[in-house]
Amino acid sequence: MDYFAISALINAVTSAVLGVLVFLRQSKSRVYLMFSLFALAVAVWSTFYYFWRTANDSDAALLFVRLFMAAAVFIPFFYFHFVTLFVGSEKRHIASVVAGYVLAIVFSALSFSSLFIEGVVQKGTFGYWPEPGSLFLPFLIAWLFYAVYATTLLFQTYLYASGRKKTQLLLLLLGMSFGYIGGATNYFLWYDIPIPPYGNILVAMYVVMATYAIVRHHLFELKVIIAELIVTGFWILSLLRVAVSSSHTELIINTLFLALTIPLGIFLIRNVQREVEARERVEQLAKKLRTANKRLKRLDEMKSEFVSVASHQLRSPLTSIRGYSSMLLEGSFGKIPKKARKALERVSLSSAFMGRMVEDYLNVSRIEAGKLEYSMTTFNIIDTVSNVVDMFRPKARQAGLSFQFRKKTTRALMVHADKGKVRQIVQNMIDNAIKYTPKGSITVTACGQDNQVVIAVKDSGIGMSQETIKALFKKFYRADNANNVNVNGTGLGLYVAYTMANDMGGALRATSDGEGEGSTFTFTLPLTNTKRK
Numbered sequence: 353m354d355y356f357a358i359s360a361l362i363n364a365v366t367s368a369v370l371g372v373l374v375f376l377r378q379s380k381s382r383v384y385l386m387f388s389l390f391a392l393a394v395a396v397w398s399t400f401y402y403f404w405r406t407a408n409d410s411d412a413a414l415l416f417v418r419l420f421m422a423a424a425v426f427i428p429f430f431y432f433h434f435v436t437l438f439v440g441s442e443k444r445h446i447a448s449v450v451a452g453y454v455l456a457i458v459f460s461a462l463s464f465s466s467l468f469i470e471g472v473v474q475k476g477t478f479g480y481w482p483e484p485g486s487l488f489l490p491f492l493i494a495w496l497f498y499a500v501y502a503t504t505l506l507f508q509t510y511l512y513a514s515g516r517k518k519t520q521l522l523l524l525l526l527g528m529s530f531g532y533i534g535g536a537t538n539y540f541l542w543y544d545i546p547i548p549p550y551g552n553i554l555v556a557m558y559v560v561m562a563t564y565a566i567v568r569h570h571l572f573e574l575k576v577i578i579a580e581l582i583v584t585g586f587w588i589l590s591l592l593r594v595a596v597s598s599s600h601t602e603l604i605i606n607t608l609f610l611a612l613t614i615p616l617g618i619f620l621i622r623n624v625q626r627e628v629e630a631r632e633r634v635e636q637l638a639k640k641l642r643t644a645n646k647r648l649k650r651l652d653e654m655k656s657e658f659v660s661v662a663s664h665q666l667r668s669p670l671t672s673i674r675g676y677s678s679m680l681l682e683g684s685f686g687k688i689p690k691k692a693r694k695a696l697e698r699v700s701l702s703s704a705f706m707g708r709m710v711e712d713y714l715n716v717s718r719i720e721a722g723k724l725e726y727s728m729t730t731f732n733i734i735d736t737v738s739n740v741v742d743m744f745r746p747k748a749r750q751a752g753l754s755f756q757f758r759k760k761t762t763r764a765l766m767v768h769a770d771k772g773k774v775r776q777i778v779q780n781m782i783d784n785a786i787k788y789t790p791k792g793s794i795t796v797t798a799c800g801q802d803n804q805v806v807i808a809v810k811d812s813g814i815g816m817s818q819e820t821i822k823a824l825f826k827k828f829y830r831a832d833n834a835n836n837v838n839v840n841g842t843g844l845g846l847y848v849a850y851t852m853a854n855d856m857g858g859a860l861r862a863t864s865d866g867e868g869e870g871s872t873f874t875f876t877l878p879l880t881n882t883k884r885k
């Protein structure tokens with residue numbers, strides 16, 4: 353066997369292995385399918401090339417030349433199609449792809465006529481070198497054109513690519529250039545240019561480069577490749593056992609064994625593939641999630657900034673609306689007709705509600721910016737709660753609710769907290785109890801228990817489901833049944849109250865036996881010391 357036969361054999365084996373591996377690995381993707389078709393065309397060409405080099409008579413040599421050329425003509429066109437898919441421009445080049453296939457089929461058929469290959473003659477050390485027919489030159493021109501076209505496309509994409517794709521493109525470009533230059537050395541002797549096909553072995557370079565690109569730059573898939581290699585090894589061994597069987601029984605057993613290893617092997621490879629694909633998908637998803645999270649955080653910050661600025665701007669005009677409407681109602685600008693008084697009362701109520709809303713928004717944006725400040729003092733919380741309860745008495749009476757305050761202590765309950773914020777929390781609890789209790793009673797209790805002060809607001813109102821209780825203290829949460837009795841709500845009051853209670857070392861909790869069964873809200877704070885009143 354000479355160098356040319358050996359190089360053809362090496363090309364055939366490496367390309368066949370690569371083609372089959374790539375095909376098994378990603379048969380769903382057309383890029384990989386085209387690559388494996390390309391590799392298989394190289395393998396078939398090289399196989400017949402080997403038989404041609406080792407042929408003993410001119411008839412056999414001519415047949416093998418025709419066969420290897422019938423396969424070789426597909427190589428540049430498969431390659432071109434693969435490149436258009438790889439760089440994502442198949443649609444733009446579809447006419448050239450189709451034209452390539454037409455040419456490939458025509459030339460492949462022509463390989464068996466003297467128009468393409470006239471015969472074989474002695475040339476130097478080659479006993480049966482092929483003689484070109486008149487249509488061989490057009491083929492060479494098309495071959496060169498498609499090879500250069502594809503390489504240019506790869507190069508253009510390489511220039512603008514980045515990261516892993518850029519490295520893959522570079523490896524592919526290098527491998528393919530080596531392969532093509534090596535492969536081209538086969539065609540000089542056809543036209544009596546004294547360059548023998550020494551470069552043939554370079555064809556295997558593209559296999560090396562492509563494998564390197566897969567292994568080095570797609571690390572996860574190494575697992576798949578190893579599984580494929582082991583399985584292929586098994587198949588070859590089983591096939592060999594069939595071939596060397598010495599008896600019928602042995603033949604049957606070995607054939608059965610082979611038949612068993614094939615589906616088992618495919619099953620194994622598919623499983624490893626699926627696992628690898630799933631991992632890659634998870635990786636990609638995690639990456640997307642990270643960027644989405646970053647963007648969301650930024651958006652959230654922007655939203656908080658916006659809310660903060662807008663609320664500040666709203667505060668001063670609101671204050672003057674509230675101030676003037678209450679002055680008008682008090683008669684500071686003269687007597688107000690009855691009709692106008694009603695309208696004014698509405699203005700006053702709505703602007704008060706709007707004021708609370710603006711305060712809530714401001715508080716939320718302060719909480720989010722970490723700028724909620726507390727001015728802590730030590731005071732008797734019983735006084736504060738009594739004060740708030742008194743403030744709500746008229747409102748409860750107006751709503752037709754029975755409203756009681758039960759002090760379960762005769763002592764002062766001293767806490768160290770922000771008085772204004774404690775007031776706000778208790779106000780929110782009582783205000784909600786009135787809002788969400790269409791009829792019945794509200795009881796506020798205050799007591800000292802285990803070094804804590806416990807303020808509870810119990811109502812006989814609409815109650816809450818377990819899901820509502822879980823979500824209650826989140827921003828903007830409003831239960832479905834809340835809208836039935838009170839449509840004017842932001843879902844922010846409890847979120848703000850909850851945060852404040854926690855920040856001051858206390859807690860805010862809610863309980864209910866279910867919808868329609870009333871609710872109890874409990875606010876606790878640590879006691880500093882207790883003294884007799």
Ligand code: ADP
Binds near residue numbers: 780824843
């Ligand atoms: P808002 O009252 O403006 O909707 P809050 O944060 O104060 O906002 O309350 C959040 C939600 O909690 C209400 O929409 C309601 O669904 C529920 N809720 C609060 N207090 C009570 C209560 N006493 N009884 C029943 N549901 C309540």
